[in-house]
Amino acid sequence: DAGITQSPRYKITETGRQVTLMCHQTWSHSYMFWYRQDLGHGLRLIYYSAAADITDKGEVPDGYVVSRSKTENFPLTLESATRSQTSVYFCASSDPGDYEQYFGPGTRLTVT
Amino acid sequence: QKEVEQNSGPLSVPEGAIASLNCTYSDRGSQSFFWYRQYSGKSPELIMSIYSNGDKEDGRFTAQLNKASQYVSLLIRDSQPSDSATYLCAVPSNTGNQFYFGTGTSLTVIP
Numbered sequence: 001d002a003g004i005t006q007s008p009r010y011k012i013t014e015t016g017r018q019v020t021l022m023c024h025q026t027w028s029h030s031y032m033f034w035y036r037q038d039l040g041h042g043l044r045l046i047y048y049s050a051a052a053d054i055t056d057k058g059e060v061p062d063g064y065v066v067s068r069s070k071t072e073n074f075p076l077t078l079e080s081a082t083r084s085q086t087s088v089y090f091c092a093s094s095d096p097g098d099y100e101q102y103f104g105p106g107t108r109l110t111v112t
Numbered sequence: 113q114k115e116v117e118q119n120s121g122p123l124s125v126p127e128g129a130i131a132s133l134n135c136t137y138s139d140r141g142s143q144s145f146f147w148y149r150q151y152s153g154k155s156p157e158l159i160m161s162i163y164s165n166g167d168k169e170d171g172r173f174t175a176q177l178n179k180a181s182q183y184v185s186l187l188i189r190d191s192q193p194s195d196s197a198t199y200l201c202a203v204p205s206n207t208g209n210q211f212y213f214g215t216g217t218s219l220t221v222i223p
Binding site for chain 2: 031033035040041042043044045048050056058090099100101103104105106
């Protein structure tokens with residue numbers, strides 16, 4: 001299916017566990033983004049990537065790791081999950097010069 | 113001061129009325145502005161973009177930009193219950209690599 005997908009859609013994990021959220025897009029967009037959305041904070045950028053093997057920190061990168069070995073995939077890893085990382089995570093993609101960002105369906109992560 | 117600020121609401125309007133959503137931004141050099149709509153439990157989707165001072169109309173939606181006062185607004189005419197959602201204002205960074213989103217304004221259209 002064309003578009004941008006995220007997996008899993010829902011995840012419950014325990015404090016201290018490593019968790020990886022997957023993001024896959026079929027448009028060959030250069031840019032990919034990871035956001036978290038929390039009540040009262042709106043969407044906050046965690047990391048973004050301008051191309052394969054190029055990543056950069058956003059507003060709230062601490063506790064997260066990303067990689068981008070292929071243009072279409074942009075996984076986000078929580079190395080040691082904490083309760084404060086309970087959130088809804090959105091992946092997005094866009095092309096250079098096209099400011100419209102296309103969002104995936106989101107992953108609801110709960111850390112107990 | 114946050115890059116983008118919105119009144120979180122909630123804002124309630126009767127069906128058929130005009131809903132007015134406002135957003136202010138801090139970077140005077142910002143050149144482009146975007147409105148996203150997010151239904152409950154769904155992901156944001158782009159509904160309007162505006163680059164020049166003045167008004168831009170698209171169906172029942174009108175975006176208004178005033179760079180001197182650093183605000184951008186979204187008007188929804190003939191509001192429908194299906195317009196009930198959270199509306200997010202977004203402004204790109206000066207490099208264009210990042211977006212700064214407001215916290216969103218929750219709109220409820222009452223039938």
